Amino acid sequence: MSRDKVAKRPKLAREGAGGRFRYFLERALLNIRQNLLVNLITVGTISLAFLILSLFLLLYVNLERVTENWSDRVQVAAYFDRELSPGEIASLSGKIRAIEGTAGVTYISRQEALKRFSGRLKGQESLLNGVTPDILPSSLEIRLKRDSRDSDSITTYVSRLKKIPEITEVQYGEEWVRRFTDFLNLVRFIGALVGGFLVLAVVFIVANTIKLTIFSRKDELELMGLVGATRWFIKAPFLIEGILQGVTGVAVSILVLSGVYMAFLHNADILISFNPMLSGLLFLPIEYLAALLAGGAALGFLGSLASLKRFISL
Amino acid sequence: MIQLHNVYMSYQRDAAALSSITMKVSKGEFVFLTGVSGAGKSTLMKLLYGALKPTRGQVVIDGINVTKLPPSQIPYLRRKVGVVFQDFKLLPNRTVLENVALTLEVLGWSKKDINKRVYHLLKQVGLEHKINTTPLRLSGGEQQRVAMARALVNEPKIILADEPTGNLDEASKDQVLAILKEANIKGSTVVVATHDRRLIDSCHKRIIVLDKGHIVEDADVSG
Ligand SMILES: Nc1ncnc2c1ncn2[C@@H]1O[C@H](COP(=O)(O)OP(=O)(O)O)[C@@H](O)[C@H]1O
Ligand SMILES: [Mg+2]
Numbered sequence: 109m110s111r112d113k114v115a116k117r118p119k120l121a122r123e124g125a126g127g128r129f130r131y132f133l134e135r136a137l138l139n140i141r142q143n144l145l146v147n148l149i150t151v152g153t154i155s156l157a158f159l160i161l162s163l164f165l166l167l168y169v170n171l172e173r174v175t176e177n178w179s180d181r182v183q184v185a186a187y188f189d190r191e192l193s194p195g196e197i198a199s200l201s202g203k204i205r206a207i208e209g210t211a212g213v214t215y216i217s218r219q220e221a222l223k224r225f226s227g228r229l230k231g232q233e234s235l236l237n238g239v240t241p242d243i244l245p246s247s248l249e250i251r252l253k254r255d256s257r258d259s260d261s262i263t264t265y266v267s268r269l270k271k272i273p274e275i276t277e278v279q280y281g282e283e284w285v286r287r288f289t290d291f292l293n294l295v296r297f298i299g300a301l302v303g304g305f306l307v308l309a310v311v312f313i314v315a316n317t318i319k320l321t322i323f324s325r326k327d328e329l330e331l332m333g334l335v336g337a338t339r340w341f342i343k344a345p346f347l348i349e350g351i352l353q354g355v356t357g358v359a360v361s362i363l364v365l366s367g368v369y370m371a372f373l374h375n376a377d378i379l380i381s382f383n384p385m386l387s388g389l390l391f392l393p394i395e396y397l398a399a400l401l402a403g404g405a406a407l408g409f410l411g412s413l414a415s416l417k418r419f420i421s422l
Numbered sequence: 423m424i425q426l427h428n429v430y431m432s433y434q435r436d437a438a439a440l441s442s443i444t445m446k447v448s449k450g451e452f453v454f455l456t457g458v459s460g461a462g463k464s465t466l467m468k469l470l471y472g473a474l475k476p477t478r479g480q481v482v483i484d485g486i487n488v489t490k491l492p493p494s495q496i497p498y499l500r501r502k503v504g505v506v507f508q509d510f511k512l513l514p515n516r517t518v519l520e521n522v523a524l525t526l527e528v529l530g531w532s533k534k535d536i537n538k539r540v541y542h543l544l545k546q547v548g549l550e551h552k553i554n555t556t557p558l559r560l561s562g563g564e565q566q567r568v569a570m571a572r573a574l575v576n577e578p579k580i581i582l583a584d585e586p587t588g589n590l591d592e593a594s595k596d597q598v599l600a601i602l603k604e605a606n607i608k609g610s611t612v613v614v615a616t617h618d619r620r621l622i623d624s625c626h627k628r629i630i631v632l633d634k635g636h637i638v639e640d641a642d643v644s645g
Contacts, residue, residue, distance in 0.1 A: 131527075142515045331511050334471070335572070336500035337528040422493050 136348035146321050147353065153317045154357025154404065155364065157310040162365050162392065162400055164306055168299045169396065170389045175292050179257040182285060184250040185216075186269060187277040191246060200274055201248065209256030209265050214249045218242055258289040311407060314357075318350055318411035322419065329419045339422040347412050354408025358401050366391065423449045423580060423611045424470060429479030431465055431635075439465040440635045443479070447613060449579075452606045454622045455615040457632035463615035464508065466632065467584050470613070471503045472496040484579055501529065504573030504610070506583040510565050512557040512572075518544065519553045522572045529576060543571045547601055563594030570598065574605050581605055581612045587621055595621060 140147045192200065201213045216224075218241035225244060226236050256265060262285055266278050322329070332342045369391055392400075424447040431440040440462045447453050455463050468474040469481050472488050481488040484502055491499060504525070512521050519540055526536045544550045547567040557565055566586060573581060583602060587595040599621065606612045616622065622629060631639035 135527075327511065328513055331513060332524065332528070333497070334473070334500060334505060334507075334511065335525045335528055336497045338497045339494065341497075341528060422496055 132344040132348055135345040136352065139345055139349055140352065143321070143325065146324055147349075150317050150321050150353050151357045151360065154314050154353060154408075155360035157313045158358045158361035158400060158404060159364055161303075161306045161310050162361055162396075163368070164303065165396060165400075166365065166369070166389065166392050168303065169392060171295060172292075172299065173390065175295055176254060179254065179288060179292075182252060182257045182262070182280065182288075184252065184262070184266065184269065184278060184280045186248045186250060186275045187245050187279070188247075188274050189276045191218075192274065196274070197248070200272070203272055204248065204250060204269065207265065207268050209253050209261060211251040211253045214251075216247045216249050218244055218246050221246065257285070258292070259286045260289075314354070314407050315411040315414065318353070318408065319415040321353075322346065322412065322415040326419045329416070333420065333422055339420055342420055342422070343413070343416050346416055347409055350408035350412030351405045352408070354404035354406070354411075355401055357408075358404030362397055362400065423447055423451070423484055424613070425480075425482040426466075426469070427480040427482075429469065429476045429481060431462075431469060431474065431476050438477075438635050440469075440476075443635075443637055445630060445637060445640065447611060449611055450606070450609060452603070452612045452625075452627045453614070454627055454629045455613055455632065456617060456619075456622060456629060457638075459617060461632040462635040463617075463632055464584055465635075467505075467582050467613070467615055470580070470582055471505050472499050497528075501576065502578055503580045503582060504576070504578035506566075506569050506573045506581070506586050508584040508588060510557075510569040512565060512568055514556060514558050517554050517556055518549060518560075518568050521557065521568055522575055525572055525575050539575060540571070543575045544568075546604070547571050548597070563590050563597065566590060566594065566598055567601065570601055574601070574610075577608070578610060581610045583612070583614045585616055585618075586614060587616060587618055599625065 186204070197215050201215070204210055204213050221244040222236075222239070222241045229235060250269075252262070252265065256262065262280060266280065269275060269278050329342060329346075369389070424445075426443050426445050429440060429443040430438055432438040443466065455466060457463055465474065469476055469488070470483060472491065476489055479489070483499060486495075486499055486502075488499060513524075519537070522540045522543060523536045526539060531539070541550060541553065544553055547570060549564060549567055549571070552560060552564065552568075557568060560568065566588075570583070570586070573583075581602065583598075586598050586602070590598065595618075602612055602614060603625070614621075628642040629639070630637060631641075
């Protein structure tokens with residue numbers, strides 16, 4: 109009987125994980141083509157949502173960068189009670205460099221100190237007539253690494269510095285540092301708040317858009333189950349589709365963002381930038397772009413996974 | 423091939439759609455399931471392909487106890503059972519070829535084998551010239567035959583057809599019946615749910631009559 113025909117089963121061309129994945133990928137691409145309008149709407153929505161998020165990120169990253177640049181002013185000066193020999197200064201510098209958070213140490217001799225001082229009195233140098241270098245103390249000027257420039261880190265740093273016996277006095281703009289730290293924290297807090305809110309909004313919008321696209325195909329999901337597809341066989345193309353939608357949406361948003369950046373932002377001055385070197389915005393760093401793409405992929409995948417659960421009973 | 427033992431099925435608590443159903447369909451049989459609308463025909467069919475689980479009793483299909491089947495195993499039951507749904511359930515945005523191919527894709531067949539086999543089946547139901555058309559451009563009778571091709575394409579052990587002649591003209595009904603008989607001759611066990619008396623009278627087969635969820639008659643008139 110003809111049952112024998114089935115017994116001689118045609119070969120399964122999609123054996124192995126690779127063949128299977130290729131089938132699912134082809135299926136996903138075909139699905140996208142066959143549901144083009146729905147897919148365009150989904151991708152459009154995802155890119156709009158991510159455009160808002162990445163625009164915010166762009167502004168935030170630049171704001172934070174400018175704020176952090178202010179901290180270049182943070183300097184610690186260490187004084188000693190007597191003049192040190194070059195050998196002593198070298199060994200002292202070595203000790204200071206060994207302290208965690210040190211970015212660099214410069215020796216400021218008495219002559220150097222006087223030169224700087226007179227530099228600040230431009231036009232009124234005559235005030236210094238007759239002044240010899242030995243009225244000003246020599247010192248070591250210490251620059252700190254970026255992540256050691258907040259109040260707490262500096263306090264810790266200074267207390268370590270003071271343990272070095274040759275150093276009798278340490279100066280830094282304590283008040284300024286504290287206010288700077290408070291401001292930076294405020295910027296970060298507001299950034300996290302707005303950013304967190306935007307991320308939630310994006311997750312909500314994307315998840316719901318995907319839910320709608322999957323809902324519009326619930327007949328297909330049901331039918332696949334009825335003709336004997338296993339749960340993962342039904343899900344896999346939809347999950348791939350979700351990932352593709354997420355990645356495409358984010359890619360489009362990045363393209364639009366870079367277009368906007370090229371057109372308007374790359375030479376726009378930031379009002380709060382006091383440093384003339386920093387006029388113009390920087391584009392998002394590559395890690396941020398990668399994170400956005402990964403986020404789009406994850407959101408597409410998880411959004412599809414969550415929505416599929418509701419329509420597949422197997 | 424199909425065995426039901428003391429099966430009860432109720433959607434709501436107090437109203438039973440099926441009561442104390444005990445029946446047996448042997449391999450290779452052709453059975454009509456009949457009764458007025460609302461008698462429970464569709465409900466009984468759904469029990470046979472695992473779309474519903476009985477409230478009580480046992481349903482055994484080709485040695486598989488459907489009642490105890492975990493959801494993850496239901497696909498393997500459904501691969502043995504080709505179902506022609508009352509509402510066809512064709513996917514409107516896929517071609518006739520793609521609709522029929524689904525049954526084989528699920529089994530992991532290669533594209534080449536699928537195309538060959540689907541073409542063969544469509545030729546058998548007289549639709550090979552519509553292979554790249556979408557279902558919405560087909561007549562009711564043609565859609566019905568596509569739905570049948572999809573159910574038959576993997577030569578399932580069991581074929582279930584729910585009101586397969588529902589809104590069709592006489593010529594289409596004859597075609598549908600001929601296709602089902604052919605599949606039966608090739609070895610499939612066939613169960614047809616219908617309230618179409620003329621269809622039943624046109625061939626001498628076993629008839630199971632349902633009324634308000636009970637089997638009131640089980641007559642083998644093929645004699
Ligand atoms: N999904 C459902 N929910 C609740 N009751 C249902 C459902 N499907 C069918 N019924 C009821 O079960 C009974 C049998 O229905 P059905 O099996 O569709 O009959 P038939 O196919 O013989 O016309 C009817 O009383 C119907 O109202
Ligand atoms: Mg019915």
